[in-house]
Amino acid sequence: METTKKKNFNLRSLGVLVLVLYIVFLIGPIAGLDVPTIAASIKANPLQLIQFLIIGISNGAIIAIIALGYTMVYGIIELINFAHGDVYMIGVFTSLTVLSLTGTLNSTNPVQIVLGLAFALIIAIVVCASLNATIERLAYRRLRNAPRLAPLISAIGMSFIIENIGLMWAAQAWLVPSFGTTGGASQKVFPDMLSALFKATGFNGGDVNLLVASGLPLRLTVKDILVIVLAVALMTGLYLFVQRTQLGKAMRATAQNRDAAKMLGIDIDLVITATFLIGGGLAGAAGLMAGLYNNTAWWFMGFRAGLQAFTAAVLGGIGNITGAMLGGFLIGLLASFSDGYLNARWTNAWVFATLVLILLFRPTGLLGEQVGQKA
Amino acid sequence: MSKRLFVLISVLILASMLLAACGGTGGGATAKTLKIVSSLPMTGSSLTQTQTIVNAMQLRLDQAKNTACGGKYTIAYEPWDDASAALGKWDPAVETENANKAAADKSIVAYLGTFNSGAAKLSIPILNGAGPLVMISPANTNPGLTKADKDLPGVTDSYYPTKVRNYARVVAADDIQGKVAANFVKSLGAKTVYILDDQELYGKGVADVFNATAKEIGLTVLGQEGIDPKAADYKALMTKISTSNAGGPPDAIYVGMVVDNNASQLLKDKVSIMGDNNKVKYVGPDGIQTQAFIDGAGADIAEGAYASVAGVPLSELPASGKQFVKDYEAKYGPLTEPYAVYGYETMNVALKAIEDVCTAGGDPTNRESVRAAVFAIKNFDGALGTWSFDANGDTSLTDMTFYQVKGGKYVSVGTFK
Numbered sequence: 001m002e003t004t005k006k007k008n009f010n011l012r013s014l015g016v017l018v019l020v021l022y023i024v025f026l027i028g029p030i031a032g033l034d035v036p037t038i039a040a041s042i043k044a045n046p047l048q049l050i051q052f053l054i055i056g057i058s059n060g061a062i063i064a065i066i067a068l069g070y071t072m073v074y075g076i077i078e079l080i081n082f083a084h085g086d087v088y089m090i091g092v093f094t095s096l097t098v099l100s101l102t103g104t105l106n107s108t109n110p111v112q113i114v115l116g117l118a119f120a121l122i123i124a125i126v127v128c129a130s131l132n133a134t135i136e137r138l139a140y141r142r143l144r145n146a147p148r149l150a151p152l153i154s155a156i157g158m159s160f161i162i163e164n165i166g167l168m169w170a171a172q173a174w175l176v177p178s179f180g181t182t183g184g185a186s187q188k189v190f191p192d193m194l195s196a197l198f199k200a201t202g203f204n205g206g207d208v209n210l211l212v213a214s215g216l217p218l219r220l221t222v223k224d225i226l227v228i229v230l231a232v233a234l235m236t237g238l239y240l241f242v243q244r245t246q247l248g249k250a251m252r253a254t255a256q257n258r259d260a261a262k263m264l265g266i267d268i269d270l271v272i273t274a275t276f277l278i279g280g281g282l283a284g285a286a287g288l289m290a291g292l293y294n295n296t297a298w299w300f301m302g303f304r305a306g307l308q309a310f311t312a313a314v315l316g317g318i319g320n321i322t323g324a325m326l327g328g329f330l331i332g333l334l335a336s337f338s339d340g341y342l343n344a345r346w347t348n349a350w351v352f353a354t355l356v357l358i359l360l361f362r363p364t365g366l367l368g369e370q371v372g373q374k375a
Numbered sequence: 376m377s378k379r380l381f382v383l384i385s386v387l388i389l390a391s392m393l394l395a396a397c398g399g400t401g402g403g404a405t406a407k408t409l410k411i412v413s414s415l416p417m418t419g420s421s422l423t424q425t426q427t428i429v430n431a432m433q434l435r436l437d438q439a440k441n442t443a444c445g446g447k448y449t450i451a452y453e454p455w456d457d458a459s460a461a462l463g464k465w466d467p468a469v470e471t472e473n474a475n476k477a478a479a480d481k482s483i484v485a486y487l488g489t490f491n492s493g494a495a496k497l498s499i500p501i502l503n504g505a506g507p508l509v510m511i512s513p514a515n516t517n518p519g520l521t522k523a524d525k526d527l528p529g530v531t532d533s534y535y536p537t538k539v540r541n542y543a544r545v546v547a548a549d550d551i552q553g554k555v556a557a558n559f560v561k562s563l564g565a566k567t568v569y570i571l572d573d574q575e576l577y578g579k580g581v582a583d584v585f586n587a588t589a590k591e592i593g594l595t596v597l598g599q600e601g602i603d604p605k606a607a608d609y610k611a612l613m614t615k616i617s618t619s620n621a622g623g624p625p626d627a628i629y630v631g632m633v634v635d636n637n638a639s640q641l642l643k644d645k646v647s648i649m650g651d652n653n654k655v656k657y658v659g660p661d662g663i664q665t666q667a668f669i670d671g672a673g674a675d676i677a678e679g680a681y682a683s684v685a686g687v688p689l690s691e692l693p694a695s696g697k698q699f700v701k702d703y704e705a706k707y708g709p710l711t712e713p714y715a716v717y718g719y720e721t722m723n724v725a726l727k728a729i730e731d732v733c734t735a736g737g738d739p740t741n742r743e744s745v746r747a748a749v750f751a752i753k754n755f756d757g758a759l760g761t762w763s764f765d766a767n768g769d770t771s772l773t774d775m776t777f778y779q780v781k782g783g784k785y786v787s788v789g790t791f792k
Binding site: 044045048051052055056059062160163164167180181182183185186187188189191217219290293294295296298299300301303304305308335336337339340341343344345347348 | 418419420421422423426460461463571574600601602603605606607608609610611612614615618622634637639640643644648665666667668670671672673
């Protein structure tokens with residue numbers, strides 16, 4: 001996984017950069033880029049900068065984990081698995097259902113909360129991994145040698161199917177009583193288990209915010225830390241797996257050249273299934289994390305998460321695992337700072353403008369990698 | 376296997392075609408069919424509200440025994456969905472398709488909808504050129520649909536290319552709702568307010584009216600921003616707002632939005648950053664006055680949030696309105712959503728217009744006659760009270776009721792004008 005030759009900035013790209021900066025500062029103020037105001041608000045409340053950093057990194061961590069699923073699948077079969085974001089949504093519902101069925105939702109017993117969460121994490125990973133592998137088996141495998149648009153369309157189709165499964169799932173109040181009677185379409189509460197855990201143990205004065213005792217106007221909650229730590233651990237684990245194990249090596253070989261890998265005796269189907277299993281498992285873990293962090297389960301949440309994760313994967317260089325993580329954090333931070341210092345109305349515009357800008361200068365993404373010869 | 380199966384399927388298809396044909400002729404022999412359709416978002420969080428609207432429309436039709444003009448006409452009602460799973464809320468493409476479908480089906484004489492003002496903006500011009508086909512909305516509150524905005528001249532007229540008004544609504548518009556809401560926030564003791572909207576015609580519209588009125592009555596507006604309705608969370612935005620009032624949080628936050636646009640998540644993040652809704656008041660329009668909003672946020676988080684809805688609370692409806700609530704609950708179970716009675720009233724108006732056309736010796740299959748009859752409705756004794764349509768198609772009722780979340784339910788706290 002070596003990065004390609006760096007392109008030197010020549011005179012032409014310098015010209016484009018000047019033009020882009022000119023446009024940004026000309027049009028930027030409409031979209032909230034008001035430098036004196038931003039400077040003033042940073043000066044008035046410098047600690048808030050750190051707060052936005054924390055929020056951005058936490059949100060970025062969740063995006064990054066989902067992005068790994070996109071980038072791995074793309075690296076291997078050059079397919080954008082549009083259903084991946086929705087697998088993540090199923091992860092949220094699976095963990096919520098497990099928590100409800102084990103009675104963890106209403107429990108105030110700290111031991112049960114911890115065990116329940118661990119159990120939910122495992123089940124969510126297993127369910128999402130199997131779901132993702134099943135999707136591959138049903139919708140992509142037979143189209144592997146078809147024109148490239150065909151699996152793309154079936155991916156979009158799978159995405160809609162899973163969204164509708166989520167829609168039906170959220171209506172099953174007999175399964176999870178807290179879903180209530182308002183039907184599957186409305187947002188459901190994912191209980192704030194970590195806050196409950198702190199209340200139950202009385203640790204840190206029962207407050208989930210670790211900095212509450214310091215008196216600083218900052219919030220660094222256990223949720224933030226859990227999300228970041230879990231994300232970094234999963235990503236490191238994945239990186240080591242791909243770099244150090246035999247299956248990881250087979251994956252890299254398949255990514256480089258599927259036919260050659262096959263000739264060397266690598267079981268391509270197995271490698272691809274393993275890729276989908278790992279990607280799905282990560283989405284399941286991200287589902288539980290996002291549920292705990294944002295306290296929402298919604299059948300539609302996979303769509304935007306998927307879009308952002310896909311963007312993160314492209315931003316970092318699709319096919320590149322470190323790049324996907326970098327892209328995820330970058331998007332989380334961009335969105336957080338845009339919400340905080342610019343204008344929330346324009347946050348998506350800023351995020352995607354940055355994407356365009358980066359791709360303009362580095363078409364392969366930040367840590368861009370040559371993917372396959374099949375394109 | 377295949378040949379036999381093929382024969383079997385062919386026979387089945389033929390048989391069903393035959394049956395269908397029989398059904399068609401059988402119905403046509405007794406009475407002519409007039410069709411009424413509704414176009415409401417039924418995939419998404421608004422379903423909690425729209426399902427009760429559809430139920431209420433069906434109830435009114437059941438009461439009329441699906442007939443009009445003394446049995447001369449059979450009324451068929453079809454509830455259409457203008458939302459798509461792809462968007463999770465009303466979809467411009469689906470609403471346009473619905474309007475075109477309605478325009479083409481000559482048996483349709485009334486189009487009940489839409490729920491979202493942004494959707495109405497698309498279908499009014501299409502139906503305006505189709506007869507015009509009358510459109511009666513139970514829920515659109517954007518003022519610009521009927522009343523010309525002095526800042527945007529010509530916009531309202533552009534919805535009506537034939538210059539004939541074909542759109543009426545039984546609910547008071549947001550020029551009233553936004554104004555009353557600003558006064559209400561002031562009456563809660565707030566001096567500073569931050570405004571958020573969901574960037575839709577309805578949400579931004581009511582937030583803009585609120586903003587303008589707030590400035591007039593001496594509230595300090597700290598800012599107005601549009602939220603991304605699909606974002607995972609709003610913690611950064613709420614962090615910013617929490618120091619927007621000279622380092623502290625504002626006294627109140629007004630949100631112009633519908634529940635589909637992540638309304639529950641917005642409230643969750645507000646509470647997690649700025650504390651409960653007694654400390655920093657949280658007020659919204661009718662788009663969040665639904666149980667789905669409370670359930671999505673959790674009863675403890677939503678506690679204390681306010682929402683306004685046009686009209687009076689169900690318990691203060693006139694006798695005919697109370698009768699409606701009774702009939703509704705007997706058939707569909709407890710009614711808490713505020714829009715059901717408006718759904719009932721739209722069907723009421725449509726049926727009344729058809730009857731009026733018959734009484735006057737006209738032809739109710741003629742769309743223009745039905746449209747004229749709707750706009751001619753004056754001093755109508757409906758479930759909402761006695762009211763009239765004005766020349767723009769707006770109702771004469773201007774009551775606005777505020778509700779507050781108490782113990783996981785919306786409870787009315789007062790009616791204002």
